[in-house]
Amino acid sequence: MRHGTFLFCAGVLALGCGDRSSAWDADYESVSAGGPPTQGLSGSVAVRDDALDRLVMITSPGGRDLTTKALPVGKGIVYWQTDAKRERLFVLSEGVQPRRERDDEKPSLTVIDGGGWREVDGRAEFHEPSILARYELDDPPNPVLYLDPEGEYAVVTVGGGVVENPNELLLVNLPEDGDDEPTIEAKTIRSFGSSPQAISFTKRLRFPDGIGRRMMIVQTEQEVALIDPENLDTEITVRLSEPLNGVNMSSPVEVAVHDNQRSQFDPDDGERFPIIAIRLRNRSTVPLLSFEAAPSEAEAGVETTGVDFLVTVNIAEVGSVPSDIDFFWTEVDAAPALRLAALLPNRSEVALVNPDANYTDYVALGAAYDHMTRVTDDVAVQPLNSDVALLTGQSVYSVAFWELGSTGTRSYRSLETHSIGIPINQIIPITQDASAPDGEDYGHLKLLRGVTASEFYVLDLNQRQSAPMLTTGTSGANITPAPDGQRAWVSVANEEEIASVRFSDLHPTTLVLERPVAAVYDIAQPETTHGSPSRVAIALHIEGASLGATVLDARAPDTADTRFYGGILLGGIR
Amino acid sequence: MIRREAGYLVASMALMVPWVAAAQPAPVPSEAAPAKPSSPATGVAIEPGGDSVDQAADAPPGATWEDGAPTEATKAEPPAESVAASASVVVVTAPANVGPSATEEEAPTMPTLEHLGTYQKHTWVGTGVRTSYVNDPGLDPFAETDALVRLDVGVGRTLFGYRQVSLAAVLDYAVGGRSATARGDATTIMAHQITVAPELRFHVWPRLFVFARPAVGAEYFRASIEESSMNEELLQRAWAVAYDLSAGAAVQLYGKVSSDARIPRLWLVADGGYGWTGRVDLEMEANDDSDAPARSVPLDLGDLTLRGPQFQIAARLSF
Known part of the structure; x- marks a missing residue:
């Protein structure tokens, strides 16, 4: 009888032993490092769910409906960011550290298609979020990722080991779609005692050897390296730790690249090759790199590998430490001419350097502008041969429209200054994705905001007007333009009020929601209204361990026409 | 959580323990057990199978068994000559001065699989x-x-x-x-x-x-x-x-x-x-x-x- 009782109890106990998924016991972990807790993409909102090593992708199939899809990413997210087009997400994970078992996950880079509208064979189509590729890494990545704005490459650096090579770069060839084979190549850049600080990519440039190359520009503390990502053996290194042409150099803080091409140029006048300028920390000198069709020859301070042309360095003295540099087209003798512009806030001037003749001209600005933005493509009336720039400054209560060119003895066409109520430290561009309605382009608008000001400005480049938008008591407001470029959303963390500013008439609409708002995103829906995609605004609410969302019609937001979704992170566990 | 479930089950088992403890092991009447006492007054013949179940249920109660143990009265064996039994019929004749009278105590109906x-x-x-x-x-x-x-x-x-x-x-x-x-x-x-x-x-x-x-x-x-x-x-x-x-x-x-x-x-x-x-x-x-x-x-x-x-x-x- 005792044995029978024991067996009976054992059987009953065994029945009660089935455990649920541990995911139900994983509380939401607030994101404290590696990027924001949420990211907005063109057609979806991504929410980090670190406790479950996944991203929850929120999309809208139409109306006020929401759907969620959980995408697994590597354990231990160290960094994530979207690409420039807000179409893809890149997630760096450290995996299981230290690895003890073969099954322990390795560090990885996960590339995610955020879904949304995409041009396919001339037609805009809506895609669901999905994982495009996953790259395993040998060592834990550093919390930084360098992305190619054209979407071909990403660069990962690794570290954290007993011995690490800070000059080793992992170049990831990103797939166009999920069918491509992912590849990753390691490259140790030529080093003279420093390590990478910033990496950027150029567009395709034509070099004197007749080869069109995209170049990866690596800034270290003492060098600037140009590397062909398609052939990693091609490398040009400019050593700034040594005097160039007898002039002492310094650390690079900015690299400006120009292809030096213009359709008006006559090919018979000779080929023109790219030109590169390097802004140095606390130096009034600007090295200018140019390329000549001649046998490669080692110039002092320049190391080259795998190139069959000459790299020359000229030093331009601009008279003061520049705060910003860029190449602009101006007009000389009714023909386009390329100039390097260097903003000199200490002198309230801009220096225009002729890279061919190493001649510098100065334009008085009347204010200490420290930042310039090319807006040539954004204005309705574009000069034939020259550029238009917008000048702003962090200590200047005005903006300036600078139209290059030349009139008489002046080396510029016009400089138009407009007073504004705040010093500007951020210019938010208005861009459009494939979901934008035809004929409603507001690229000529720029959102200008300061650091602490409780207002921002909508600057109209065509009308040369700036409209203030007051945000009472909300100096820390988040201003997010919609991906279709039709409106901007303004929210303040943990406040229940949000606002939409419609660009067509600059009409602001204030919306008081029923829970504090963490962020607002504007995403496309796979539903068309009158032939154009509709959109919804998703206001996220993060309360303790849970995530909720209020859904509104983005184009005509109305708090009487909303839906509220709670417990979003509870989905996708079963 | 498993402990909690185990606790439920152990508790439920524990509830049963007093009842189990209270239950005394008792001999169960069988074919080899003493013949069932029937009505001493009538001496009705009872067949252990068939319709006898209903008849037994209708019979007046006789001596009782406490927890299956026969009482003193039922332990008294009837005289051998007064008991006649066959495979299918049991005839019991009550002794004249043995056991309780019909008015004091009636014989129990012992359960069998047929009764x-x-x-x-x-x-x-x-x-x-x-x-x-x-x-x-x-x-x-x-x-x-x-x-x-x-x-x-x-x-x-x-x-x-x-x-x-x-x-x-x-x-x-x-x-x-x-x-x-x-x-x-x-x-x-x-x-x-x-x-x-x-x-x-x-x-x-x-x-x-x-x-x-x-x-x-x-x-x-x-x-x-x-x-x-x-x-x-x-x-x-x-x-x-x-x-x-x-x-x-x-x-x-x-x-x-x-x-x-x-x-x-x-x-x-x-x-x-x-x-x-x-x-x-x-x-x-x-x-x-x-x-x-x-x-x-x-x-x-x-x-x-x-x-x-x-x-x-x-x-x-x-x-």
Whole structure:
């Protein structure tokens, strides 16, 4: 009888032993490092769910409906960011550290298609979020990722080991779609005692050897390296730790690249090759790199590998430490001419350097502008041969429209200054994705905001007007333009009020929601209204361990026409 | 959590211990046992099979057995010459001055498999603990393990008996629930089940019978979650059809051994089987009078069906 009782109890106990998924016991972990807790993409909102090593992708199939899809990413997210087009997400994970078992996950880079509208064979189509590729890494990545704005490459650096090579770069060839084979190549850049600080990519440039190359520009503390990502053996290194042409150099803080091409140029006048300028920390000198069709020859301070042309360095003295540099087209003798512009806030001037003749001209600005933005493509009336720039400054209560060119003895066409109520430290561009309605382009608008000001400005480049938008008591407001470029959303963390500013008439609409708002995103829906995609605004609410969302019609937001979704992170566990 | 389930089960087992302890091992009348005392006055011939069961039930009660042990009166053996027995007929002639008189004490009707009397035909009420193993992901937000422990209350009555086989009708109610947290949000589920069932029984021994019971009924669910982003309790209430198929055994723990008296008897019942309920959508909604945001969309936690094997231990009081 005792044995029978024991067996009976054992059987009953065994029945009660089935455990649920541990995911139900994983509380939401607030994101404290590696990027924001949420990211907005063109057609979806991504929410980090670190406790479950996944991203929850929120999309809208139409109306006020929401759907969620959980995408697994590597354990231990160290960094994530979207690409420039807000179409893809890149997630760096450290995996299981230290690895003890073969099954322990390795560090990885996960590339995610955020879904949304995409041009396919001339037609805009809506895609669901999905994982495009996953790259395993040998060592834990550093919390930084360098992305190619054209979407071909990403660069990962690794570290954290007993011995690490800070000059080793992992170049990831990103797939166009999920069918491509992912590849990753390691490259140790030529080093003279420093390590990478910033990496950027150029567009395709034509070099004197007749080869069109995209170049990866690596800034270290003492060098600037140009590397062909398609052939990693091609490398040009400019050593700034040594005097160039007898002039002492310094650390690079900015690299400006120009292809030096213009359709008006006559090919018979000779080929023109790219030109590169390097802004140095606390130096009034600007090295200018140019390329000549001649046998490669080692110039002092320049190391080259795998190139069959000459790299020359000229030093331009601009008279003061520049705060910003860029190449602009101006007009000389009714023909386009390329100039390097260097903003000199200490002198309230801009220096225009002729890279061919190493001649510098100065334009008085009347204010200490420290930042310039090319807006040539954004204005309705574009000069034939020259550029238009917008000048702003962090200590200047005005903006300036600078139209290059030349009139008489002046080396510029016009400089138009407009007073504004705040010093500007951020210019938010208005861009459009494939979901934008035809004929409603507001690229000529720029959102200008300061650091602490409780207002921002909508600057109209065509009308040369700036409209203030007051945000009472909300100096820390988040201003997010919609991906279709039709409106901007303004929210303040943990406040229940949000606002939409419609660009067509600059009409602001204030919306008081029923829970504090963490962020607002504007995403496309796979539903068309009158032939154009509709959109919804998703206001996220993060309360303790849970995530909720209020859904509104983005184009005509109305708090009487909303839906509220709670417990979003509870989905996708079963 | 497993400990909690183990605790439930150990507790339920412990409830049975006093009854088990109270039950005294007693000899059970058999063919080799002393001849059943019958009415000494009438000397009616009783056939152990066939229709004699009904006749025995109608007979006046005689001497009693306490817990199956014969009393002093019944221990007195009748004179050998006064007993005549055959394979099918037992004729008993009461001795003139032995045993109680008919007016003082009547002879008990000892149960046999052919003469079960109130061992078979009775009404009962019972209560017990039912543990179901619900391997359905729909239960996961509400329970950390798959066990669902319920308190079970039942009532039944024998409708028909023939030899060792009988048929009873059972009305059963079970209630139980679980609580847990789902990613930090408190959750609760309660399930109420009411079923009716025919219970087909077979007496292996007068004090032991096995049974099978197909039950059908309804299950009422009430699931809730304290959803943080809404700061509200979300509920789902639903009905579903319920089926149980179980089989088990019952053994008498306490009660006089007599087939003819409607006396209380305590039984220990153990059964196991499989239970089904219809599928319920876990669309969790706030109450209409709550402060939930306007036009809140129900939280979809999937669906739930309480389907799985189950065990039950119960005490049954028959009379």
